[in-house]
Amino acid sequence: MEKKEKNSTMKSNLYFLRLIHRASPGRIPMAMTVVFFKSVSNFLFDVYLIRYIVNGLQTGLSFRSTALFLLAVAGYHALVCLLENYYTEIFVPSSDLAISGYLHKLVFAKAKEVELACFENPAFYNKYVKATGELAKRSGQLLSTVTSIVRCVFLLLATSFLIFVIDPLLIVFAVLPTVMNLLLGKYQNNLRHEHSVKMKEIGRKRDYVNRTFYLADYAKEMRLTQLYKVMFRRLDETIKEMKAQIDKDGFRLACFGYLFMAVSDIVVYLGTILYAAFRTLVSGTMLFGDCVVVINTINSTMQAMQAMSGILVRFQGHALYINDLRHFLEHESTIPDVETAADAPRKASLSLNHVSFCYDGQTKNALSDINLTLRHGEKVALVGHNGAGKTTLIKLILRLYDPTEGEVTLSDIPIKDLRLGSYRERFGAVFQDYRVFSLSVTDNVLLKGNITDEERVIALNGMEKSGILPKVETLPFGADTVLTKEFDSNGAVLSGGECQKIAIARVFAKDCEFIIMDEPTSALDPIAEYEMYEAMKEVCRDKTVIFISHRLSSATLADRVYLMEEGRIAEEGTHAELLEKNGKYADMWRKQAEKYAEEATIR
Structure with a gap:
């Protein structure tokens, strides 16, 4: 069962890395190159350089040899800094845009395909919200995890070899916290995931309250009624619910963290210092440079091993999210669009x-x-x-x-x-809950990709037939005016009736039966x-x-x-037959006629 979980974790992470590679083919190779050269530079500066200088002072190494070595290390580090800054400031932002765009298009294309019932299913909708909400940051997090494991592997190999050369017994001190982290990490990660899922479910209630305060759809009710009090109450209830969940899960998470910190900080690190000090000061079997390096590197090695087990836990966390994403992307619609099926007949x-x-x-x-x-x-x-x-x-x-x-x-x-x-x-349809979008009037009418001049004429004809064209002609940029002011201060805000005419124009502009x-x-x-x-x-x-x-x-x-x-x-x-039948329809007709007559009299 455990082996199956590991395979599932590995497959899920590889699946997401393949998506990243398709979106930005150079990202993973470039990241690996940078992290390798950076790791070598860090090892030289943080570990080997100290040992080289201190032991050189103790053994009488010449100043010329020391200076040449320092110049070589400095030159290498300067080149690495140049590469790292290019990667961080130029390559990564461009690559992130490509990855984000690709992944969002992938998810949005799937969202368009899935049947409407899915969006009315809370479990499925939660997966969709989670898939879209974490896309942008999750790709960066996974790449960071991958580069971290490469960095840790290099550091472990380099420092472990150096420590082994100095004293093989010291390796035992670094292994102990790793074993602890592997034992506790799986349970801690599952608990964190469960906590995250529960908090997201509760958080949707808070997000709904947020929307009522910033979306224009609710602006009038918010100002003319005491809706804000209802929403404040809902917000307070949601915050209390979230706090209760934090209190419930936080204690267990804190216990796991304490057990790990106690072992790593007290047993391992202090034990290493005592052992190295004994060999240097009492038995005289260790050089001062080696003692300094051991104290520094055992901590680095221990941290790298801890990080490795933590990274494995992070991979499990990524896998839980990626599984939700895969579940969404691989969902087979119950209403599929089979390209090989026959076209719909006309007339x-x-x-x-x-x-x-x-x-x-x-x-x-x-x-x-x-x-x-x-x-x-x-x-x-x-x-x-x-x-x-x-x-x-x-x-x-x-x-x-x-x-x-x-x-x-x-x-x-x-x-x-x-x-x-x-x-x-x-089909062309005007729904009761139609929407206008923060796009040009023409785009709102045609609702399609690239628009030709001929299609612009068709859109104008549709506007004329729906009765909205006279209004459109008064707008600052005519049919190219953007509706709503959400992204354009020159955008037009239409009345409810005018927006409905835009929706009706869509039908008139579409070649449908x-x-x-x-x-x-x-x-x-x-x-x-x-x-x-x-x-x-x-x-x-x-x-x-x-x-x-x-x-x-x-x-x-x-x-x-x-x-x-x-x-x-x-x-x-x-209509005539139903009136003559004098049934329910006729009764509805008479009541509406009486209502309109009363309204006309009042006017």
Whole structure:
């Protein structure tokens, strides 16, 4: 079992070193070169030079020989300093950027692939947060650990040989703390890892409080309500929880540290001094230079051996993190994008056949036995109260989730058999919780990589159809103006309705066959809503459109209306048919009409 753990530790660290090498091929060889020459320099200065001079004084070595040796050591050290400064100040910062960029792209690319359910799973999400949170520093820490072990190996070989030449018995003094550290280190490291994981879980609560104070999304509530008091209370509770965890684990960690320090400081170091002093002052069998070197090098050797065992413990710590990273990067999505699968057909009808769905960890279905077909070019409205299952249904249509039962087909082809990227390209969607990004207006509309002049024109057309273009034309740099002021003091801050028009422009600018509008007019005033629907009639003439809205005015544009209730389709038909049926839909329509009439009277 222990051998398997060692193999796992070694494999995990080698896996991460391979990633570092791919990102910056010269980093590891350069680091090894620098640490080797630096270690030789340190040995000459800290160990051998003292012995050479003191023994030379005692044995009558000539000044000329001493001076030549010192000049040679100084010249070598000057060259090493030049190499080390180039490596530290020029090579490493550039290499760190390359490594950080490569690793973050690797993680972000995987984050884009994994199914949405993973982000709703706390255990998986914790691994993702840990993977992204430590990427930048962990690569540097692992490289530091690797160079430390090379430095320690060289120091051990050099000093052990020198000590062995002086007195072989002295090696015993250096081995004792190493054995202690190996015995205690494994348990200490596991305890530290468990403590770190628990602290991170608690720390997420503190991070949430932090976000509420610096994100613009919460700024209004923070100032208009007593939300800050609630958050202060939450922060106090979190700090108490973290302190309790520190108190619980800190005592055990302190005990491990005390045992090790007692052995190394008292038994080994003082014992070595007494032994060397006896041989020099009493028996006269050791030169003064050798005595000085023994006292210095036994401490260095002991520290190197302790460091070696500590480094092994650090490798175990790295492995625990790397295992989390590998678990994330090697996660096989339950909704994979198979490149060899067929492309989604065009001008297709979409069908849900006896579809049911239940979220992980829930016992009650969010959707039950849904049957509906969307024909090409048809306009469909999904209506119902909050929690009726409308948004969940859209997630299944977009294949953000797969049904628990039943299947979704496109022109009678199960969407599982279609290339995921090709299938999703057929859709344009405006979600209720849409976002605008700190990018230019054009980038916010197109949401793609390199943009051609032709695509800029398409983006402007989309803005015109959504009604946001007149506003965009008043901005300092037009469509090139950055939204939000987070990174640009000249950035534009749009109103909620204007941001929603940006989100709608994305759909109008995309060459898609299915358009999904989840509460598309929630932030628009009635006039803007009317203009948007009029534009949609023209733009979406040959497209399949799904409206989700609490405002039933969108249902008048639909060819068919589905009223959802508790995850089921309660009523379906045209707007007129459902009014004539005088059921739940008709009741909702009348209540909304009365509400709007009252608001109009008040105005």
